[in-house]
Amino acid sequence: MKRRDFLTAAGAGVAASTAVAMPAIAQSAPEVKWRCTSSFPKSLDTIYGAAELMSKTVAEATDGKFQIQVFAAGEIVPGLQALDATQNKTVEMCHSASYYYVGKDPTFGLGTAIPFSLNTRQTNAWFLYGNGLTLLNDFYKKYGVSMLPGGNTGGQMGGWFRKEIKTVADLQGLKMRIAGMGGQVMAKLGVVPQQLAGGDIYPALEKGTIDAAEWVGPYDDERLGLYKVAQYYYYPGWWEGCAALNFFFNLEELEKLPKSYRAALTAACARANESMLASYDAKNPIAIQSLVKSGTQLRRYPNDVLDAAYKAAHSLYDEISAKNPEFKKIWEDVKVFRNNGYLWWQIVEFTYDDYMVRARARG
Amino acid sequence: MKRRDFLTAAGAGVAASTAVAMPAIAQSAPEVKWRCTSSFPKSLDTIYGAAELMSKTVAEATDGKFQIQVFAAGEIVPGLQALDATQNKTVEMCHSASYYYVGKDPTFGLGTAIPFSLNTRQTNAWFLYGNGLTLLNDFYKKYGVSMLPGGNTGGQMGGWFRKEIKTVADLQGLKMRIAGMGGQVMAKLGVVPQQLAGGDIYPALEKGTIDAAEWVGPYDDERLGLYKVAQYYYYPGWWEGCAALNFFFNLEELEKLPKSYRAALTAACARANESMLASYDAKNPIAIQSLVKSGTQLRRYPNDVLDAAYKAAHSLYDEISAKNPEFKKIWEDVKVFRNNGYLWWQIVEFTYDDYMVRARARG
Numbered sequence: 001m002k003r004r005d006f007l008t009a010a011g012a013g014v015a016a017s018t019a020v021a022m023p024a025i026a027q028s029a030p031e032v033k034w035r036c037t038s039s040f041p042k043s044l045d046t047i048y049g050a051a052e053l054m055s056k057t058v059a060e061a062t063d064g065k066f067q068i069q070v071f072a073a074g075e076i077v078p079g080l081q082a083l084d085a086t087q088n089k090t091v092e093m094c095h096s097a098s099y100y101y102v103g104k105d106p107t108f109g110l111g112t113a114i115p116f117s118l119n120t121r122q123t124n125a126w127f128l129y130g131n132g133l134t135l136l137n138d139f140y141k142k143y144g145v146s147m148l149p150g151g152n153t154g155g156q157m158g159g160w161f162r163k164e165i166k167t168v169a170d171l172q173g174l175k176m177r178i179a180g181m182g183g184q185v186m187a188k189l190g191v192v193p194q195q196l197a198g199g200d201i202y203p204a205l206e207k208g209t210i211d212a213a214e215w216v217g218p219y220d221d222e223r224l225g226l227y228k229v230a231q232y233y234y235y236p237g238w239w240e241g242c243a244a245l246n247f248f249f250n251l252e253e254l255e256k257l258p259k260s261y262r263a264a265l266t267a268a269c270a271r272a273n274e275s276m277l278a279s280y281d282a283k284n285p286i287a288i289q290s291l292v293k294s295g296t297q298l299r300r301y302p303n304d305v306l307d308a309a310y311k312a313a314h315s316l317y318d319e320i321s322a323k324n325p326e327f328k329k330i331w332e333d334v335k336v337f338r339n340n341g342y343l344w345w346q347i348v349e350f351t352y353d354d355y356m357v358r359a360r361a362r363g
Numbered sequence: 364m365k366r367r368d369f370l371t372a373a374g375a376g377v378a379a380s381t382a383v384a385m386p387a388i389a390q391s392a393p394e395v396k397w398r399c400t401s402s403f404p405k406s407l408d409t410i411y412g413a414a415e416l417m418s419k420t421v422a423e424a425t426d427g428k429f430q431i432q433v434f435a436a437g438e439i440v441p442g443l444q445a446l447d448a449t450q451n452k453t454v455e456m457c458h459s460a461s462y463y464y465v466g467k468d469p470t471f472g473l474g475t476a477i478p479f480s481l482n483t484r485q486t487n488a489w490f491l492y493g494n495g496l497t498l499l500n501d502f503y504k505k506y507g508v509s510m511l512p513g514g515n516t517g518g519q520m521g522g523w524f525r526k527e528i529k530t531v532a533d534l535q536g537l538k539m540r541i542a543g544m545g546g547q548v549m550a551k552l553g554v555v556p557q558q559l560a561g562g563d564i565y566p567a568l569e570k571g572t573i574d575a576a577e578w579v580g581p582y583d584d585e586r587l588g589l590y591k592v593a594q595y596y597y598y599p600g601w602w603e604g605c606a607a608l609n610f611f612f613n614l615e616e617l618e619k620l621p622k623s624y625r626a627a628l629t630a631a632c633a634r635a636n637e638s639m640l641a642s643y644d645a646k647n648p649i650a651i652q653s654l655v656k657s658g659t660q661l662r663r664y665p666n667d668v669l670d671a672a673y674k675a676a677h678s679l680y681d682e683i684s685a686k687n688p689e690f691k692k693i694w695e696d697v698k699v700f701r702n703n704g705y706l707w708w709q710i711v712e713f714t715y716d717d718y719m720v721r722a723r724a725r726g
Contacts, residue, residue: 029392029426060626061424063392119716120484121517121644128638129645154484155711217711236715263423267630274637275491281484282492285707298710306718339723344648346720347661348518348580352599353482353716355669357709360702 032261034068034253037086039079039096041198042072044220046283047245050151050276051095054247057268058261066261068093083248087144092253095150098136098246099180104143106181106320107327110334111136111147113240114181115313117334120152120242120277122341127244130337135330146254148269150247151276154284156237157221158301159214160205160230165301168308177201177213181316182239188312189305198224205229216243218287219280227296234299238309245276395624397431397616400449402442402459404561405435407583409646410608413514413639414458417610420631421624429624431456446611450507455616458513461499461609462543467506469544469683470690473697474499474510476603477544478676480697483515483605483640485704490607493700498693509617511632513610514639517647519600520584521664522577523568523593528664531671540564540576544679545602551675552668561587568592579606581650582643590659597662601672608639 036055040047048070055068071091073079082094083101098111110117118126126132127149137146159178165171172190176183183193194210204210206229213230214237215221227233247269254262292298301309321328399418403410411433418431434454436442445457446464461474473480481489489495490512500509522541528534535553539546546556557573567573569592576593577600578584590596610632617625655661664672684691 057626057630061623061630063621063623116719116722119712119719121640124637125641125644128641155715157711218707236711236718238715238718241715241719258426260424260426263420264627264630267420267424267627267634270637271630271633274487274633277484278488278491281488281704285703288707288710289703300714310718310722338719340648340652341644342716342719342723344581344651345716346723347651348520348599349482350713350716350720351663352518352601352604353705353708353713355599355601355673356479356482356604356701356705357713359479359673360705360709 029062029065029260030258032066032257034066034092035076036068036070036093036095036247037073037076037082037091038070039073039082039094039100041074041079043223044198044216046219046276046279047095047151047153048072049279050245050272051247053275054095054150054265054268054272057271058264061264061268062261066257066264070095083143083145086248086250089250089253091250093247093249095245095247097243098147099243102180105139105326106324107139107330109181110327110330111140111244111246113243114317114331115185115239116310117241118338118341119345120154122337122345123152123242123244124149124273125341126334126337131333132337135333139326139330140248141251144251145248146251147249148247148266149273150245150269151273152245152280153216153240153243154277154280155217155242156240157214157217158234158237159212160221160226161212161232161234161299162205162208162230163211164232164299165234165305167302168304171305174212175210177204177210178239180239181313182214182237184316185239185309185313188316189308202226202229214239217280217284218291219283222287222291227291227294231295231297232299233291233296234301236301238301238306239313247272392426392428393621395429395620397429397455398439399431399433399456399458399610400436400439400445400454401433402436402445402457402463404437404442406586407561407579409582409639409642410458410514410516411435412642413608413635414610416638417458417513417628417631417635420634421627424627424631425624429620429627433458446506446508449611449613452613452616454613456610456612458608458610460606461510462606465543468502468689469687470502470693472544473690473693474503474607474609476606477680477694478548478602479673480604481701481704482708483517485700485708486515486605486607487512487636488704489697489700494696495700498696502689502693503611504614507614508611509614510612511610511629512636513608513632514636515608515643516579516603516606517640517643518580518605519603520577520580521597521600522575523584523589524575524595524597524662525568525571525593526574527595527662528597528668530665531667534668537575538573540567540573541602543602544676545577545600547679548602548672548676551679552671565589565592577602580643580647581654582646585650585654590654590657594658594660595662596654596659597664599664601664601669602676610635 051070055070077085082096085091086094099109101108175192177194177196201213414433418433440448445459448454449457462472464471538555540557540559564576
């Protein structure tokens with residue numbers, strides 16, 4: 001299995017033919033300025049910081065010749081228009097989450113997270129050494145963009161509830177802030193999904209306009225203060241066994257880059273991808289303890305909720321697949337990777353973690 | 364928590380002062396040739412390939428100006444002399460495993476793996492956003508080198524046995540190919556550890572010169588053919604909940620690099636670090652199924668073996684700590700990170716994986 005070299009392979013021909021018309025020095029180190037619009041506010045510092053690390057790394061590796069300026073959501077376009085802005089060349093690239101665009105096509109969900117899918121390491125493996133990036137970039141081509149992994153939150157929490165959930169029946173009629181396919185599955189379980197921006201969650205939960213809300217995980221959720229207005233914090237976030245963020249590049253702009261800048265960009269994205277996960281994995285263990293000290297009650301989703309959600313998710317995938325061959329093709333590939341992946345995962349990783357979790361509990 | 368910028372921070376002053384004496388163009392893009400000796404043979408293609416990916420990325424990002432040639436174990440120096448060769452400037456850098464050098468100082472073990480320590484994601488988090496790289500690089504300074512993560516195998520298997528191990532007593536007098544601290548802990552359990560190079564394991568196991576052997580995991584073990592000469596394949600490899608490979612750089616050579624080359628090198632190492640793990644995570648699920656089809660019997664280590672090993676490992680750490688303040692200082696830091704890490708791990712990651720493992724089994 002060979003690692004896929006997406007950025008270095010794409011458009012190599014274009015750069016080579018351009019080089020003929022330009023002096024060697026100008027070709028190897030032209031001044032290039034790009035703009036990267038983020039779908040995220042600066043307050044989501046771990047996610048936003050990954051785009052900044054990408055930008056800083058590219059600038060340093062090219063002696064300041066290739067500058068990518070990062071803009072927070074709303075500075076150029078609203079967060080959820082980052083992909084469109086990249087497609088229409090308002091910006092050359094963006095840092096976003098593919099699943100924000102499931103309204104265009106549910107296939108976008110597969111680039112970030114869909115319920116009961118791959119965990120974090122499996123997702124990176126599928127992207128880089130499975131068929132992930134090949135299949136997804138074939139799909140993204142229709143939107144004039146290509147994608148590289150842009151960080152991962154790791155497994156997310158399952159949201160804040162003002163009342164305990166003891167069975168599926170307790171979900172009936174609950175108004176919950178939850179987006180995308182997680183929301184569609186929750187709707188099949190009786191929840192009324194609500195779409196709210198991050199800053200609007202706290203007041204809505206405080207006033208009781210909504211009964212529950214999911215955001216990210218301990219570190220980001222603590223900063224939103226959600227523990228002050230909802231006591232029960234559920235896990236696992238079965239709709240986001242991990243959430244892969246994405247760098248999207250306008251294909252034509254990408255092809256204009258000298259080969260060395262594309263290589264620097266590819267490496268910088270890999271560094272950002274690795275860094276975001278490591279950062280969350282260092283911050284969340286501290287934040288969860290701080291939340292519990294503030295009175296947060298941790299609750300595991302009851303088995304009947306998990307089972308009902310698993311069934312509802314897979315029936316949703318069947319419904320989508322019946323109408324959308326592109327989704328079907330990629331989802332079938334994910335399923336094979338998931339089956340093989342979890343067969344292996346249960347052997348070493350799971351038994352090692354199982355032992356270590358118990359050893360810690362014994363003290 | 365700020366990401367540590369080891370290579371870009373180190374020696375920035377030296378590069379700046381050098382720049383004064385050189386024309387701008389020469390400073391920004393001098394021809395630099397480095398040699399990287401690997402501790403591994405090319406046959407360990409996933410590990411060896413990470414050094415090649417690092418080299419390729421650096422070359423591409425610098426327009427071929429900074430070339431790092433990778434040499435397999437034995438081509439310049441034997442695999443276990445890679446660190447010494449880097450220290451004494453035979454080469455500028457190496458790709459190795461810190462724990463190969465526990466004979467110099469057991470503190471080296473903490474840079475790769477010691478029994479019952481952090482899992483893969485926790486290790487990366489400790490390196491990059493915990494105190495890991497700061498503490499380790501402070502220690503490595505005595506050897507004239509600094510380190511960046513150079514890939515990870517993920518959790519390893521617990522080795523091949525010709526007879527079943529049903530209790531600690533079954534380990535008495537067994538000759539097992541197992542190196543480093545895992546071997547020291549096994550010795551406390553009655554095993555007679557043997558040191559053998561990869562290529563010598565198969566014939567020794569075939570002839571019965573040894574009774575058991577550990578290597579890496581399904582993908583690499585299958586290629587060595589160990590399943591043909593030992594039937595029982597144990598898990599988890601409790602002495603390597605993960606194994607971090609390492610890039611070591613001669614400090615003086617590193618400081619001579621222009622800032623942009625250091626940045627390209629840092630990003631290329633991050634890319635290699637991410638890539639090796641993803642590659643193993645894609646290959647091992649296939650290889651484990653192939654091994655089982657060939658008649659391999661999977662066995663989980665009995666609880667009494669795991670408990671005895673856990674106790675023996677921690678008493679070994681106490682013994683070392685009593686004599687070695689540097690080991691003690693770093694191990695104490697790892698322990699805090701491990702306790703916080705597993706407290707969090709058991710909440711989302713573990714329960715999500717638990718559910719997914721069971722869902723897969725149900726079909």
